[in-house]
Amino acid sequence: MNKWILRLFVALMTFILSVALTGAFRFLFGGSPIEIVRVETPQSFLDFSDDQAQIAAIYSEYGPAQTRHDRAFFERVEADNFMLFSGQERLTREQDIQWMESQPLDRSYDVRVHRIRVFGNSAVSRGHILVTYGNGQTASWPFIDVLVRRNGTWQIQSTTSSE
Numbered sequence: 001m002n003k004w005i006l007r008l009f010v011a012l013m014t015f016i017l018s019v020a021l022t023g024a025f026r027f028l029f030g031g032s033p034i035e036i037v038r039v040e041t042p043q044s045f046l047d048f049s050d051d052q053a054q055i056a057a058i059y060s061e062y063g064p065a066q067t068r069h070d071r072a073f074f075e076r077v078e079a080d081n082f083m084l085f086s087g088q089e090r091l092t093r094e095q096d097i098q099w100m101e102s103q104p105l106d107r108s109y110d111v112r113v114h115r116i117r118v119f120g121n122s123a124v125s126r127g128h129i130l131v132t133y134g135n136g137q138t139a140s141w142p143f144i145d146v147l148v149r150r151n152g153t154w155q156i157q158s159t160t161s162s163e
Contacts, residue, residue, distance in 0.1 A: 048118035054154050055116050055123055055147060063109040063129070069101050079148060079155040086161045106134030123147040123154070129161075 058077050065073035074097050082093035091099065113127035129141045143161040147154050 051118045051123065051149070051154070052116045055118075055125060056113065058154060058156075059111045059113045059125070059127070063111040066100060066109040066129075067107065069103070069105070071097055071101065074100070077154075077156055079150075079157050082156060083158045084161065085158065104134060108132045121149045122157075123149075 061073060062077070064070075074093070078093045078096070080093065082096070084091040084096045108131070110130040110132075111127060112130060113125055115127075116123060116125045123146075125145045125147065127143060129143060131139045131141065133139070141161050143159055145159050146157045148157045149155075
């Protein structure tokens with residue numbers, strides 16, 4: 001036990017001596033050898049408000065487009081290799097559109113986005129779709145979307161949802 005205490009004491013004293021010598025050396029011979037440079041990042045580089053507005057515009061049209069079974073809208077906003085993950089199912093863009101077209105016309109959809117996070121040319125959004133059935137009953141389907149910007153246009157790459 002005494003050997004460990006002695007070793008610990010020697011290590012501590014060595015550390016204190018090295019810190020003191022380093023400080024004295026820097027004081028006598030001209031400060032820190034490391035130059036600290038502050039890099040200014042342009043504010044516009046980190047400003048994704050335009051992208052968030054473009055994505056929010058997609059979601060403002062999404063519910064009405066799904067209500068009226070607007071194939072052209074979904075072919076425009078869902079990427080060619082779009083995938084929908086819902087429970088145990090996995091649907092391509094075409095399968096998703098065919099499912100939408102097979103639904104009764106008396107359903108209405110309202111998309112409510114809780115959060116949009118943009119990471120350069122990709123983004124993640126989270127929210128839920130409020131479905132109102134013809135008999136007045138409602139259901140809420142939570143979703144998480146991954147979006148990508150290609151040629152200046154945002155598209156939904158994948159959706160994970162539960163019905």
